[in-house]
Amino acid sequence: MTAPMKKSSGETPMTTKLPVRSSLAARHxxxxxxxxxxxxxxxxxxxxxxxxxxxxxxxxQALGVGTTGAQFLKVGIGARPLAMAGAFSALAxxxxxxxxxxxxxxxxxxxxxxxxxxxxxxDQNQGFVTYASPLSEGRGVWAAGLDYLVVSNxxxxxxxxxxxxxxxxxxxxxxxxxYGSKTPIEGLSIGxxxxxxxxxxxxxxxxxxxFDIGARYKTPIESLxxxxxxxxxxxxxxxDPLPLSFKGGAAYTLWNKKLTxxxxxxxxxxxxxxxxxxxxxxxxxxxxxxxxxxxxGHGQDQLQSRLVGAAFGAGxxxxxxxxxxxxxxxxxxxxxxxxxxxxxx
Numbered sequence: 001m002t003a004p005m006k007k008s009s010g011e012t013p014m015t016t017k018l019p020v021r022s023s024l025a026a027r028h029x030x031x032x033x034x035x036x037x038x039x040x041x042x043x044x045x046x047x048x049x050x051x052x053x054x055x056x057x058x059x060x061q062a063l064g065v066g067t068t069g070a071q072f073l074k075v076g077i078g079a080r081p082l083a084m085a086g087a088f089s090a091l092a093x094x095x096x097x098x099x100x101x102x103x104x105x106x107x108x109x110x111x112x113x114x115x116x117x118x119x120x121x122x123d124q125n126q127g128f129v130t131y132a133s134p135l136s137e138g139r140g141v142w143a144a145g146l147d148y149l150v151v152s153n154x155x156x157x158x159x160x161x162x163x164x165x166x167x168x169x170x171x172x173x174x175x176x177x178x179y180g181s182k183t184p185i186e187g188l189s190i191g192x193x194x195x196x197x198x199x200x201x202x203x204x205x206x207x208x209x210x211f212d213i214g215a216r217y218k219t220p221i222e223s224l225x226x227x228x229x230x231x232x233x234x235x236x237x238x239x240d241p242l243p244l245s246f247k248g249g250a251a252y253t254l255w256n257k258k259l260t261x262x263x264x265x266x267x268x269x270x271x272x273x274x275x276x277x278x279x280x281x282x283x284x285x286x287x288x289x290x291x292x293x294x295x296x297g298h299g300q301d302q303l304q305s306r307l308v309g310a311a312f313g314a315g316x317x318x319x320x321x322x323x324x325x326x327x328x329x330x331x332x333x334x335x336x337x338x339x340x341x342x343x344x345x
Contacts, residue, residue, distance in 0.1 A: 072174075075126055085310070107182075172199050320344050
């Protein structure tokens with residue numbers, strides 16, 4: 001166009017003998033609590049299975065064709081999440097959470113800067129910069145981001161001529177301010193964005209304001225996280241609505257955190273389309289990762305290739321820096337290569 005929960009050790013047994021009734025009540029309360037914990041664990045286990053295994057024949061159906069403005073807001077940022085086909089709602093816990101799920105910002109522990117530049121299709125250039133910084137005394141994390149896409153050398157003709165009369169460009173950008181924080185509920189973090197959006201096409205220009213909200217939850221099931229967000233809820237840009245979307249998913253790590261499996265479902269409400277993504281990330285060692293994913297539902301986009309939706313990539317992680325690459329084919333439009341850099345300090 002990123003520690004498994006420790007089981008509580010339990011309270012220290014009381015040395016004073018309880019009366020018989022109190023003792024029975026305590027035992028009964030303990031049994032109720034145990035049953036509650038088991039039900040909670042079973043609930044999250046079933047929910048995870050539902051998200052990860054739901055059939056693409058249902059979730060990836062085309063819901064119709066809609067028209068929205070600010071289409072560039074649907075172009076993802078960051079080579080790591082893109083190499084996993086966008087299955088990143090439950091994994092966003094770095095500066096790129098500004099785009100994927102602001103609820104993950106509460107997990108950012110150090111200052112982070114992320115940036116990328118991509119030459120997409122002919123005369124299309126896209127880039128982004130995101131920054132996140134924890135506040136003092138555990139008061140949350142603030143962040144900011146700039147996402148842009150420019151289409152240059154668009155030809156203008158007043159008549160049917162081979163030589164264009166002139167050329168113009170289509171410039172799009174979104175400036176985002178974000179805040180995220182952990183909550184009193186263990187494992188749950190929430191966040192929100194406010195965005196100023198501007199489009200310019202030749203002599204036409206339009207502005208809009210939008211909001212995103214999101215949440216990320218490390219469930220009682222060890223190594224299982226879930227996340228979700230609502231994005232681009234706001235004013236119209238010119239005569240068109242923004243591409244309002246709802247995104248949610250789950251991620252599970254195994255093999256001593258070497259392998260992560262993730263799944264996301266995206267519903268683009270105003271565009272009347274939906275997509276279902278599966279993604280995987282494998283760390284060969286502490287520094288090198290390989291990634292792959294597939295997003296179902298692109299048959300509705302009529303790009304004449306079954307490879308559309310596939311994604312592949314790799315990453316290199318150093319002490320204070322990371323480099324990520326992603327390859328995404330787009331059928332008749334061509335292939336795209338994404339490169340992004342990240343720093344912590």
